[in-house]
Amino acid sequence: MNYPKECWYVAATSDEVGEGFTARRIVDRPVVLFRLSDGSIAALEDRCAHRPYPLSAGHREGDLVVCGYHGCTYDATGRCVRVPSQDNPPSGAQVRAFRVVERGPFVWVWTGTAGGERLRPPPSTPWLQGDGWSSVGERRDVAANLLLLHEHYLDLTNVFEMHPELVPPGIEALPPLEEVEVSEVSVSYTRELPKAPLAPWEAQVSGLDSAESYGRKETGAFVTPGLHKQTYTITGSDGPELELVRTHGFTPESSGATHVFLQISWRGTAVAPDAGTQLAAVFHEMANRDIAVLETMQRCLDEDTTPRRYFNVKADRAAVRARRILTSMVEDERGPHHP
Incomplete structure (x- = not known):
């Protein structure tokens, strides 16, 4: 590894992120971005918490993301809210959600230590x-x-x-x-x-x-x-x-x-x-x-x-x-x- 991870990086341009999924590998992490109904952008780790399958290969139900393997469903915070094969999701089932700042034309993402983004904002442009x-x-x-x-x-x-x-x-x-x-x-x-x-x-x-x-x-x-x-x-x-x-x-x-x-x-x-x-x-x-x-x-x-x-x-x-x-x-x- 020859690059720092504790840094804001550009994940996409604003026009790349819409109702569909934008999948990208960032600092060796799979990330999926999508635009919510209120116009903001969510970014999740692009792996289902149940099995190693990309969430970006699934589909959306409103602001929810449904895995295309077993249908495990996640909200924009990464919390698993539904597992079709049982009444309730396992306790603590979730994928990581990454902090996003949209400052056109760039969509910045922080994939470093959670909370570290509070120490510094993305660079001004x-x-x-x-x-x-x-x-x-x-x-x-x-x-x-x-x-x-x-x-x-x-x-x-x-x-x-x-x-x-x-x-x-x-x-x-x-x-x-x-x-x-x-x-x-x-x-x-x-x-x-x-x-x-x-x-x-x-x-x-x-x-x-x-x-x-x-x-x-x-x-x-x-x-x-x-x-x-x-x-x-x-x-x-x-x-x-x-x-x-x-x-x-x-x-x-x-x-x-x-x-x-x-x-x-x-x-x-x-x-x-x-x-x-x-x-x-x-x-x-x-x-x-x-x-x-x-x-x-x-x-x-x-x-x-x-x-x-x-x-x-x-x-x-x-x-x-x-x-x-x-x-x-x-x-x-x-x-x-x-x-």
Whole structure:
């Protein structure tokens, strides 16, 4: 296990959860989500308490969940309220119910120690709730562990090799990280690029004059193990022209697989009418290439029969700190006597 369990993770997007069942594996736990008649969302362990059969393979009776094996029936708190073969359910028969917070477009779930969610709320994402922002998103399943994804997006110097068409003309290298801020549980960095003409994708999304040169500011943040945020601002002579935020909800399925909930958000004085379509296409293709590399690295790690020591470079400053935080969180959860 190479990820912390005591954390809020994105279980689904709001539009994924309706009257039917949404089954997902989260931190190696089977979870089933469904929307109740009052509009709220319930999340239960996706296993009947009677026999190891998925509740998501059953059906609903109003706000109750009926197992498709013997008909054992559960309410939204996980309590077994009916066993068809006898008058009353066994005392204490229940499945675990998980705390859920819906903060569109994300549905957050806590599968860690019961009650631990009271110590901290899910991270705030105001740019995903309006105030001039628009967003488009998608969900991907990546056969790579959580740490690889965080490290990948905390070092964008790979853009010249992996995504050269996205680089503004005339910029041949990213400037060194100007500022890396570290707390006990988060890492962020800031980088400013020299003025340069627009890359083709920037011109399409913004509608700005391609003959002009613009400044750019880029930031990245390991907010929590379950959330990664990057910003990209194109600045003209009068200030920001276009602000972009790429939000990743990273949710471990297992040690070698991660659910990725991607949201691209934008606002500004220079926004093309079809910005959403353009951005969705650009970042979908970018994600395709990123995923291919990440899954290849995971296969290499799985194939290595002896530990290897890889060197770090200056551009890894933020990624190395994020690794330390994640490693420390995992070790704290294991406890001092864990082997």
